[in-house]
Amino acid sequence: MRIPFSYSLRNLWTRRLTTILTASGMALVVFVFTTILMLAQGLQQTLVETGSYDNVIVIRKGSGSEVQSWIDRAQSSIVETDPLVATGTDGKPLVSKELIVLIGLPKKDTDRISNVTIRGIKESSLSLRPQVKLIRGRMPRMGSTEIAVGTSIAKRFKGADLGGELRFGMRLWRIVGIFDAGNTGFSSEIWGDVEQLMPAFRRPVFSSMIFRISDPSQFDALKKRIETDPRLTQEVKRETRYYLEQSEMMAKFLRILGISLTLIFSMGAIIGAMITMYAAVANRTSEIGTLRALGFERKSILVSFLIEALLLGLCGGVTGLFFASFMQLVTVSTVNFQTFSELAFRFSLTPDITVKALFFAIVMGFVGGVLPAIRAAHMNIVEALRTK
């Protein structure tokens, strides 16, 4: 026969102070666990959404990122003429040869210099990236020292708002537009005409090339053709894959950090649950004896106490998740070690993380409750009834 569920529930309610203290310890662990996973997820999501599946990026072999990559004019022309390069509505090929450099700009709040990505663009850059939308002003005119900045840059950096001027490469650059690229890495970039930026930074070569592939199923053939061409020293990647790799190291670092931290912390919370459950068993010794005398089996007692412990864990888990979900409103920015530049991103809560956090909380409850529950189940009826 099973002991009713409400028995476990009411036991928790009767010992409110203890329940709240134990559950809040677990809630904190779950909170830390969830926020760190959300951070890693947010970083990865930001970078993955930055790329699109139909776009192909060409970078120098072994360079790892656009910043260290180069492709000279002759090589870029060879790639440009590949038959798989898609044509835009205006009849021109959808290719953009770009320059990526980092410059240091002072932040608004702390005045500290942080690295910002500058991207030299061509006319087609915008149409290759439908996620980038101009929200104020206009795009920079080709052939002029005008630039447009992403929303995260405009918000975080000094003098980087519309109408402002930035000084780099021995010139003044006027900000004529602000673009929003949603939750992607482009929001943390500055865009200007590549043919103006290259001489300003004295770079004779492009950094990378991006183009739309006309038939995505032919990607492997394209990759083979470009990478085996003896005139080229570049490699080809889908843009989604490229940006995923950019976030891998950092996201992995955050995940390992988060999981090892929460494992240590959870030991504290599990011990808390264990103390609570042992006390619950000890205080109810005669009650357990009575239940056993009434005919409830050892198994039912075990299950009942386990359920109590699991409920405790669930309480903690739900509370922790509730508070962690507010973290979604926060935007953080950090330097991505792989690209060495500032990137702004949000905490992102996914169903997957929710399930993991709840599961983690229940496991904590279980580990904390299993030993006390076994002790309860193994009590001798007569001795248990005799205790006061």
Add this chain to the structure above:
Amino acid sequence: MHILKILFKNAFRHKLRTGLTILSITIAILAFGLLRTVIGAWYAGVEASSAYRLVTRNAVSIIFSLPLSYKEKIRQVDGVATVSYGNWFGGIYIDEKNFFANFAVDAKTYFDLYKEYAINDAEKAAFLRDRKSFVAGRKLASRFGWKIGDTVVLKGTIFPGNWEFVMRGIYRGKEPNTDETVFVFHWDYLNETLKKNASTRADQVGFYMIGIKDPSQAVRVTHDIDGLFRNSFAETLTETEKAFTLGFVAMSDTIITAIRLVSFVVIIIILAVVANTVAMSVRERTNEYAVFKTLGFGGWRIAGLIFGESLVITLMGCAFGVAATFPAAAAFGKAMGAYFPVFSVEMETVWLDAAFSLIVGLLAAIVPTYRSLRISIADGLRMVE
């Protein structure tokens, strides 16, 4: 003395419960200590920087280089003793996971400027003689088992190709916080290869390291150096070595702040656990305290008993935790030596451990004390568990 005895007896009336509570405090203190040590290790490079050195780099950002011709101009600035230069090479040894810092440096001046890197004269002479040679720190050499005369190949990320080097020396740190994981080789080797393969990138250095005669003149010297190159193709930014290193550390300040916040969360978790234990003990002893009150013991004595018991538990946990922090940090430092060249527990951490245990012990006892003082004698005697 009696009071201490009764506190211990009370605390250990439930051996299992108290033991578990102490264990959880031990874990928390250990975690807190390790986290603080990790943060400390992050700043180790800043601590180790010398006031006698300045770093000059391109003002646009660190990825831009400076012409080699600046060297002689910088040397002429008043107050400058030595000028050395180098490039971040960014080479990969076999796999990206084997990360370590590798620099192309001016061999002749490097060890004169970095006096804390101790290398014996024979090895130094051998290094200077062989252009394809390198010198590694003691920890780095033992990490990969390199011996003098071994050939090591690095894959260039910034400078493409496979680069072969022969080990000619191992340096040791003179100070406990000196980084012993650096790999340095001849800048001339890099430059000559670039002249052949990519001549536009030759004769460019990543940064100048400048030794000055008098640290109090540092500000004037930085202004003088930057003034020399204002409005040139490559404007410079000169900082003290400390500021330069701090700039790198500051890039990860979001993560450091997060770790810092999280290290306080563990204290709060433990507060909940201890408060729970104390609340339970006090609740079980409601009868006893009522008897005490009947016998004429004042409220402050009962409060003293509860606070004392709570403190006995937290301070014991703290003692165990602090004792465990040192071996744990040593083991962790050994395992993570690649990422944290310097890893040692600061005295400040131990003081903070003690302070937090004290605070947790006091906070945990507040509510139970309040409750047991408020209850009337008759209610206390009547209460049945």
